[in-house]
Amino acid sequence: MIQEAAADKFPMPNINGQFKKTTLTSTPVELQADQVTFNSGENTATAKGNVVVRSGDQLLYCDQLKIYRAIQQAVGQGHVFLDTPQEQVMAQ
Secondary structure (H helix, E strand, O other): OHHHHHHHHOOOOOOOOOOOOOOOOOOOEEEEOOEEEEEOOOOEEEEEEEEEEEEOOEEEEEEEEEEEOOOOEEEEEOOEEEEOOOOEEEEO
């Protein structure tokens, strides 16, 4: 898949806990994953396995994504790859 192709093209950097906040556009957000669960008590959703998030021309791939619905933020884990027209970022 795209993750495998991207991993061959780009070495995995050591980001040592440094994260970049990316603001998505006002376009709809599409989520695909092998499994998605909701926790109504925490107002969160967790997507696991082959996670793909698309918003306009921005794509995010990862193994797992936790979505904090109240603050409209998400944290990706495992083979994270962000692809935008301006940049491509990889992290483990």
